[in-house]
Amino acid sequence: MPVVFLLLLAVNHPSSTSAHTVKIAADVGATLHIEPNDNPQAGKPAQAWFALTRKGGKAIALKDCNCQLAIYAQPHTAGEPPLLEPSLQAITAEKYQGTPGAEITFPKPGAYQLVLKGKPIAGGNFSPFELKFDVTVAASAANVSRSSPEVNKENDKNVAQPQSSSFSLWAIAAGIFASLGIVLAVMQRRKR
Structure with missing residues (x-):
């Protein structure tokens, strides 16, 4: 733990x-x-x-x-x-x-x-x-927003937005938990 x-x-x-x-x-x-x-x-x-x-x-x-x-x-x-x-x-x-x-x-x-x-x-x-x-x-x-590429120059509504850093933290956390789950499953199978 x-x-x-x-x-x-x-x-x-x-x-x-x-x-x-x-x-x-x-x-x-x-x-x-x-x-x-x-x-x-x-x-x-x-x-x-x-x-x-x-x-x-x-x-x-x-x-x-x-x-x-x-x-x-x-x-x-x-x-x-x-x-x-x-x-x-x-x-x-x-x-x-x-x-x-x-x-x-x-x-x-x-x-x-x-x-x-x-x-x-x-x-x-x-x-x-x-x-x-x-x-x-x-x-x-x-x-960050100045360096983002434009998706559609004719329509300002379609300007690409910077990604949220909270998404990347959740993606990292999900990867860590998935890896941890795999390691625990492998350890359980070896004990049997």
């Missing part, structure tokens, strides 16, 4: 492995959050913020850190300039007051790397750090 639970978890939460990734460098750790729902879409502004803490769990506010954010399209080579360098602003999110955040508009779908570098401002008691977060950006609904 644990296998069934894991399969259901994977089908129902396919992107949970990328959400709220924690990275640690020396005595500083951070969790990346991207609104909305840790699912950025190309061409749409997304609010990214870093739950930045030092060893022991004490939050690091932007006012206490000389932080910079650089965004690279993946893959990229060392020494290549960043694609974006949004300015960080102090935001309040959840229990974090004045935490580093930025509004980011990813230009197109694909893989990106967010690199947050920081060092303490005078009197700070944490080590300089560099944290790298991998982010996958989805196509927005507007991008």
Whole structure:
């Protein structure tokens, strides 16, 4: 039965492995959050913020850190300039007051790397750090519908619509359950 639970978890939460990734460098750790729902879409502004803490769990506010954010399209080579360098602003999110955040508009779908570098401002008691977060950006609904082929140019009602992602999840789930049923049937016959 644990296998069934894991399969259901994977089908129902396919992107949970990328959400709220924690990275640690020396005595500083951070969790990346991207609104909305840790699912950025190309061409749409997304609010990214870093739950930045030092060893022991004490939050690091932007006012206490000389932080910079650089965004690279993946893959990229060392020494290549960043694609974006949004300015960080102090935001309040959840229990974090004045935490580093930025509004980011990813230009197109694909893989990106967010690199947050920081060092303490005078009197700070944490080590300089560099944290790298991998982010996958989805196509927005507007991008998907623009790229859909037209079925009938004379009649706008016949424009092909993008497929729903919920259908694909159900198709995957049905395939998994069918495979699981076959495996269980084979195991039952071997026991006889």
